[in-house]
Amino acid sequence: MKIATWNINGVKARLETTRTWLKETSPDVACLQEIKSIDENFPREAFEELGYHVETHGQKGFNGVAIFSKSPLEDVAARLPGDDEDEQARYLEATVSTETGAVRIACLYLPNGNPIDTPKFPYKLAWMKRLEARVQELLKDEMPLVVAGDYNVIPMPEDAKNPKAWTGDALFQPESRTALRRLVNLGMTDAVRATDPEPGTYTFWDYQAGAWPKNNGIRIDHLLLSPQAADRLSACGIDKETRGWEKPSDHVPVWIELNV
């Protein structure tokens, strides 16, 4: 089973790009972030006609996540538990079954958290604490679990071309990195890191200041795998070429293959 994650930065702006990518790479499951669309306006037919079941959790203007799957999505659950006041559409879970079992998949768009001297940063940290509690809960099921998405956290200095430039940024704050490490320490495997990427492997390049041609990127889109999922990991990759396409997203897809 091929599972991919991609922050598309607007489904309306990226409709044809996303369709082209799906046709070329044919993931079984695609987790999308920043759809920037309410559910009613989401162009679901454009993806259903490519053979996908479509689940969305959107809001007006910003954020929003979606999961596409070639086989039906079961037990779909939107929203990260732990704060009933939180109205931001950033989290969607579903189960995909195969002949040999099932995989629980979480699609997330973790808060950016900048600037760090505003309520946005504590919101990010609180969100990460809620995520840790949720993953802890899901791990009890012992079903293969894949938590995929735009984490908005640079795990290590080697995950940025210019780590010093990110000092003081919410994506590279010690608190953000610690919170991600706590998640990993529950027993989760960072698929890209585990498959020993080349130095200079990134998933995001800013639109500004020629970041892409200079490879001035950061690695912030991750797939974290439970032990049961990590045991079945057979391949992992990054569709970097999409960053060079016309009208690109500033993120690129990251994917894994699981033997299930």
Place this chain on the structure above:
DNA sequence: ATGCCTTGTCGCACAAGA
């Protein structure tokens, strides 16, 4: 040091992103 781009919003600039 700041802005550099891009998207969406009932637009005629601004917020938000990272």
